[in-house]
Amino acid sequence: MIYFVSLAAIFLALAYGTLLGRKLARGQAPSHRLRVGVLLIVSTLVVVNLLGGYIGGRLDLTPGRLYTLSSGSRTLAESLDDLVTIKVFASKELPAEVSLLERDLTDLLRDLRGAGKGRIRVIQTDPGDDIEARREARSLGVNPVQFNVVGRSELQVKEGYFGLVIQYADRSYPIPVIQRTDDLEYRIAAAIRSLTRRSKPVIGLVVAMDDWGREGRTLGLVQQELSRSYTVVPVSLDDPANLADSIHTIIVAGQPDSLLPAVHRRFVEFFRSGGSALIMTSGAPVDGRTPQVSGREPVWNELLAPFRVKVRPDLVYDLAANQIVPMPGEGGAQVLRPYPLWLRAQPASGTIVTDGVGEVSLLWSSSIDTLPGQGTTITPLLLSSRGAGLAEGSIDLDPTRNYPETDLRPRVLSVMVQPAAGDTSGVGGRLVLVGNMEFATDRYASSAAENGIFVLNAVDWLAQDEALIGIRSRDRRPPRLVFTSPVLQQGIKYANVVGIPLLIAIGGLFHLVGRRRRSRTPWQSSEASTGESA
Structure with missing residues (x-):
């Protein structure tokens, strides 16, 4: 920042001196003062x-x-009760693209060290020139990797190090290779928190x-x-004793056919005693083996009644914010088509769970409905676009089918629920409900990182352990534009491609016409015009 501002100021000063010097007589005192000042x-x-690199601070x-x-991250660094050591193993000769990552890493570690106020120590070594450092790096889990280095006449493959290890007491956490820095702050903060935490809360997983x-x-x-x-x-639905008293937060994925009475009673006791849950279920489960599905009430709805929410027996289709999928076309070739049942869910603003989260991919998702009553506060987390409708009853999953364009409006796909002040409904914990049971599985989360981030944020909020949410959700990617119709999308496209240049051309034309008109007007001095008026 200082480099570019000072460089621009130098050229501006030289330009100013050159232009003003033409108005002054050479050899005179004003011209001399101008040269000295410039x-x-x-x-x-x-x-x-030249000294800008030694000046601290950043303008973000x-x-x-x-x-x-x-x-x-700042709060985490300030709350450390003992020394944390971050050892960086980086080779001197790194490719240009890796050097940019090294600069981001250096800035991040400098900020962490400053926030730690002496409780975070950073040590940087080059294992390429130090045998002991090479041996230490390998023993801590940082191994050399191969980089492509483009020379003047050849492509070389070199071996180097670019990783780090976080140490606390007798424990360590390695990051063997740093390939990206957009999530590095979260990875380092999560590792420090995991190493310095005395005990971990227990989360139950119901599948x-x-x-x-x-x-x-x-x-x-x-x-x-x-x-x-x-x-x-893991928590089994066959034995209510599996939901132990030490478990205060559970994750539920799926839709059982029914619940045993004893299991049902145990879940009721769990929620009344302040237990919290992330429930991912569907009102029209899709197994991928049949081209049609039928909507049915999830068995979880009965347990969710005190929270005043339920999953509807339907599937949401979105004509504006959906996924593009390959489909077989004529002649065996594949063509890309929009699939309205594969949603690009938009995160609601103003909630801690969706803070910084981008679009969440929800494939075959049901809508969420609210029930009348009091005692809980319900906040939407994920929404469809304004071009969404509902498919109910026997639902055809064919991407090429006709999707009605009636009753299109935003649909609620996920909510967060918490007890209101003075709650008397019998609900003591928190709830996050999603009308989709597979979006967080490896099958989909591996290609949609926002899905996993959303689940992790939800679990942290449910467990009232929100320290990492603001770090994990930081997304440096520009947000995607969502259009309500293809006509609007094409209109904005051509307005940018054709409209802006056309406006500039029209403005130039008006300026040219006005200039020619003024050039044809006879010149008159101000004295003559004054005399005529008198």
Whole structure:
């Protein structure tokens, strides 16, 4: 920032001196003072430019200050009770694209070290020149990787190091290779929190899904991230004793056919005693084997009645914000078509769970409805666009079918519920309800990172452990534009391509016509015009 501002100021000062010098007589005192003044200004700016790298501070003008250390990371660093050491193993000769990552890493670690006030120590070594450092890096889990280096006449493959290890007491957490920095703050903060935490809360995982464990139907990616802050244990629906008293938050994925009476009673006791739950279920489960499905009431709706929410037996289709899928076309070739039943859900603003979360991919999702009554506060989390309708009864899943364009409006796809002040409904915990039971599985979360981030944020909010939400949700990618109709999308496209150049051309034409008109007007001096008026 200082470099570019000072460089621009130098050229502006030289231009100003050159233009003003033409109006002054050479050799006179005003011309001499002008040259001396410009020389002093340029000299000062050159010194500032050279010393700019040693001046601390950062001016972050991005929305949400994405390149500034978040308040959660700062609070975590300030609350450390002992020394945390971050060892960076980086080779000197790194490719240009990796060097940019190294600069971001250096800035982040400098901010963390400053926030830690002496409780975070950063050590940087080059294992390429130090045998002991190379041995230490390998023992801590940081191994060399190969980089492509483009020379003047050849493409070379070199081996180097670019990773780090976080150490606390006798424990360590390695990041073997740093390939991106947009999520590095969260990864480092989560590792520090996991290493310095004395005990982890227990999260129960309830699964009621056909073909669980096959074809990507597993929560492996989500469980891996949750294991940094929580202890995740399976809970079976066959035995109510599995829902132990030590479990205060559960994750439910799926839709069982029914619940045993004893299990139903245990869930009622769980919610009345202040237990919280993330329930991901559907009102029209899709198994992928049949081209049609039928809507049916989820068995969880009876347990959700005190929360005043339920999952409707339908599927939401969205004609504006949907996924593009390949379909077989004529001659065996594949063509891309929009699939209205595969939604690009929009996060609601103003909630901690969706803060910084982008579009969430929901495939075959049901809508959420609210029930009359009092005692809970219901807040939407995920919404469809204004071009969404409902498919009910026997639902055809064919992407090429006709989707009615009647009763199109935003549909609620996920909500968060918490007890209101002075609640007498018998609900003591929190709830996050999503009308989709597979969006967080590895089958879909592996290609839609926002799905996993949404689930992790929801679990943190349910467990009232919200320290990492503001860090995890930071997204440096520009948001996608959502259009209510293809006509509006094409209109905005051509308005940018044709409209703006046309406006500039019309403005230039008016200026040219006015200039020619003025050039044809006879010149009159001000004295003559004054005499005529007198």
